[in-house]
Structure formats: structure tokens, C-alpha cells
Amino acid sequence: MLEKTKVAVLVSGGGTNLQAIIDAEKSGIIKDGEVVLVVSSSRKAYALQRAEKNGIKAVYAKNEEEILAALEEAGAELIVLAGFLKILSKDFIRKYENRIINIHPSLIPSFCGKGAYGLHVHEMALDYGVKVTGATVHYVNEIPDGGKIIAQKAVEIQDGDTPEILQKRVMEQAEWILLPRAVQQISAEIRKGKENDNN
Ligand code: GAR
Numbered sequence: 764m765l766e767k768t769k770v771a772v773l774v775s776g777g778g779t780n781l782q783a784i785i786d787a788e789k790s791g792i793i794k795d796g797e798v799v800l801v802v803s804s805s806r807k808a809y810a811l812q813r814a815e816k817n818g819i820k821a822v823y824a825k826n827e828e829e830i831l832a833a834l835e836e837a838g839a840e841l842i843v844l845a846g847f848l849k850i851l852s853k854d855f856i857r858k859y860e861n862r863i864i865n866i867h868p869s870l871i872p873s874f875c876g877k878g879a880y881g882l883h884v885h886e887m888a889l890d891y892g893v894k895v896t897g898a899t900v901h902y903v904n905e906i907p908d909g910g911k912i913i914a915q916k917a918v919e920i921q922d923g924d925t926p927e928i929l930q931k932r933v934m935e936q937a938e939w940i941l942l943p944r945a946v947q948q949i950s951a952e953i954r955k956g957k958e959n960d961n962n
Pocket of ligand 1: 776781884
């Protein structure tokens with residue numbers, strides 16, 4: 764069996780989705796991938812501490828050049844955007860075509876695209892008055908939130924929801940489940956591909 768798929772997670776904030784991935788690796792839900800690197804676009808992101816606590820290399824990168832250098836050094840094969848709030852350039856995306864996935868806290872194509880991130884997404888859903896929202900994992904292409912959908916899960920909106928309450932429910936009922944599963948699925952595909960190349 765060839766070695767596991769090397770996964771890099773790009774973050775900007777608290778890193779609860781990163782934590783879900785780390786926990787899934789520990790519990791065996793993710794068995795074909797291993798997180799080898801966490802890169803943050805913010806020096807203060809708590810996600811960096813989560814990585815360090817788990818013995819994962821954690822770096823702050825101020826631009827794409829630094830991100831690319833860290834990814835290459837780590838030999839990253841799958842890049843997971845988990846609350847990463849910078850939009851990646853076309854060149855970057857081309858370099859890792861079909862190897863970058865993102866989690867978005869709504870049912871794409873609703874409440875997505877440029878400017879739709881974090882709590883704003885839930886504000887948009889509540890302002891619109893939809894009764895169901897959710898989360899989406901998708902491949903990243905040059906259109907923000909426009910790449911092929913990998914998985915989606917719906918979450919009900921309840922009377923009295925605030926953006927904060929809704930964000931928490933979407934994370935618990937959708938994001939923290941969907942993202943680790945997608946990481947496992949794609950890590951397995953990449954690992955299998957390497958094996959086939961070797962035979
Ligand atoms: C998550 O809800 C994620 O879906 C969202 O930011 C939050 C990060 O939380 N991402 C986007 O809005 C991307 N457009 P976390 O740092 O605790 O994982």
C-alpha cells in the first residue's frame with residue numbers, strides 16, 4: 764500500500780473545521796490521508812495553535828508565494844480550504860487543479876461568491892428568509908464558490924435564529940461531518956491513483 768495522501772489545510776481563523784479533520788484522522792474516519800501542514804493567512808489564527816497541539820507543522824504565510832513554498836516543502840497532494848478567507852489566484856488554482864477543496868456554509872448556489880464568508884453568509888440566509896440552509900464542499904476553480912460540488916447537507920432554520928446560533932448549527936450538523944468525509948473520499952481517490960500509476 765502506497766503512503767497516505769498528504770493533506771494541507773489552509774485556514775484564517777478559529778479552525779473548528781480543521782479540528783474536525785484532525786479528530787477524524789485520529790478516529791479513523793480519515794484513513795487514506797494525513798494532515799501534514801496547516802497554513803494560515805493570519806498570524807493570530809487559533810487554528811495554528813490547534814495544529815501545533817497536534818504535532819502538525821503550522822505556518823503563517825503572508826502571500827501566495829509563501830503558501831506555495833510551504834506546500835511544496837510538505838509535498839502536499841490535497842489542499843483543503845477550511846475557513847480560508849483569501850481568494851486564490853488563477854495561477855495557484857491551475858497548479859493544483861482538482862486538488863483544492865473548500866467548505867462553504869450555505870447550500871451553493873445560494874449565499875455564496877465574493878464577500879460571502881463566515882457569519883455574513885448566515886446573515887444573508889436569515890435576511891432572505893429561507894427556511895433551509897446548510898453547507899457545501901466543492902472543488903475550487905477560478906470562480907469563487909463556483910467549482911464542482913462534492914457534497915451538500917441541509918440544515919433547518921428555526922424561529923429566533925441569530926447568525927451566531929445558525930452558524931453553530933450549520934457547523935455541528937453539516938460542516939464538521941461533511942468536510943472530514945470529503946477529505947477521506949478524495950484522499951482515497953488520490954492514493955488509489957498513485958497505486959495504479961505504480962502498477
Ligand atoms: C466556516 O463556517 C466555513 O464554512 C466558513 O468560515 C467558517 C470558518 O470556521 N467559510 C467560508 O465562509 C468560506 N467562504 P472555522 O475556522 O471554525 O473552521
